[in-house]
Amino acid sequence: xxxxxxxxxxxxxxxxxxxxxxxxxxxxxxxxxxxxxxxxxxxxxxxxxxxxxxxxxxxxxxxxxxxxxxxxxxxxxxxxxxxxxxxxxxxxxxxxxxxxxxxxxxxxxxxxxxxxxxxxxxxxxxxxxxxxxxxxxxxxxxxxxxxxxxxxxxxxxxx
Amino acid sequence: xxxxxxxxxxxxxxxxxxxxxxxxxxxxxxxxxxxxxxxxxxxxxxxxxxxxxxxxxxxxxxxxxxxxxxxxxxxxxxxxxxxxxxxxxxxxxxxxxxxxxxxxxxxxxxxxxxxxxxxxxxxxxxxxxxxxxxxxxxxxxxxxxxxxxxxxxxxxxxxxxxxx
Numbered sequence: 560x561x562x563x564x565x566x567x568x569x570x571x572x573x574x575x576x577x578x579x580x581x582x583x584x585x586x587x588x589x590x591x592x593x594x595x596x597x598x599x600x601x602x603x604x605x606x607x608x609x610x611x612x613x614x615x616x617x618x619x620x621x622x623x624x625x626x627x628x629x630x631x632x633x634x635x636x637x638x639x640x641x642x643x644x645x646x647x648x649x650x651x652x653x654x655x656x657x658x659x660x661x662x663x664x665x666x667x668x669x670x671x672x673x674x675x676x677x678x679x680x681x682x683x684x685x686x687x688x689x690x691x692x693x694x695x696x697x698x699x700x701x702x703x704x705x706x707x708x709x710x711x712x713x714x715x716x717x718x
Numbered sequence: 719x720x721x722x723x724x725x726x727x728x729x730x731x732x733x734x735x736x737x738x739x740x741x742x743x744x745x746x747x748x749x750x751x752x753x754x755x756x757x758x759x760x761x762x763x764x765x766x767x768x769x770x771x772x773x774x775x776x777x778x779x780x781x782x783x784x785x786x787x788x789x790x791x792x793x794x795x796x797x798x799x800x801x802x803x804x805x806x807x808x809x810x811x812x813x814x815x816x817x818x819x820x821x822x823x824x825x826x827x828x829x830x831x832x833x834x835x836x837x838x839x840x841x842x843x844x845x846x847x848x849x850x851x852x853x854x855x856x857x858x859x860x861x862x863x864x865x866x867x868x869x870x871x872x873x874x875x876x877x878x879x880x881x882x
Contacts, residue, residue, distance in 0.1 A: 589880065593877075597872055599757065603756075604760070604762050604765055605761065616784045617789075623765060631745055703860075706754060709750070710750050713749065
């Protein structure tokens, strides 16, 4: 869903000093995007492990809580890196993204995924084991949300 | 003219190559699948490497951690390999002369050799260090090298996709 009233904000972002810095040079955009992609890879690894464990698919020799404890530092760090690098990439082409349908899908899914992760997933993954149905629901939703963001993100470059 | 170049030209002219290249949806879908599968395989490789470095799941035997993650690394990698092959097929002629692509292949080979030497070497003595909080230096070196090599491969792939 395109939020029309944000257009002035997008224009302001596009004209910002940081936006110009990223779009101005030859290496800034590719380097920041590479960092974005590397952090994404790490995030996907963490999400796959945590979600599939909640679903009871992988690493059943560990409790849900212990997997969550091990992946958390890497998961949180990659989210921070992804948000910072993603914001920089956005600033460099804010007006272009305003008219990109995939961008809106991605950002809105991202908000849902972040809220879902830091509320439901965080609370549920403190337990040793989840009841089968609940694990499949929470883990499956988490996996689908993040995969959806990845697909929408890649689509930004194609639409 | 050389045989490899001729082969890439021939691949480039096959019906499947043209079909992938010219369809609006096929190429993005294959590339999207390629990227998501990289997340699964390289993401689990990263955790395996972090265990070899003694940074995660220290209390669990390295063999147990590696064994639990391996099916997902391999499964993800099979998807990455197939989708990567299809992407190459669709742009074989362009890929042939691309320096990023050539370096990507070189680094894939290096990552493969690193894994091979690890499995032929220190991995065979795993029983001796399976429970070590910090694995022996050869294992830590293999983990660190793997992290660097796979990060480089992802970077080269990104550069390749946006070049020419």
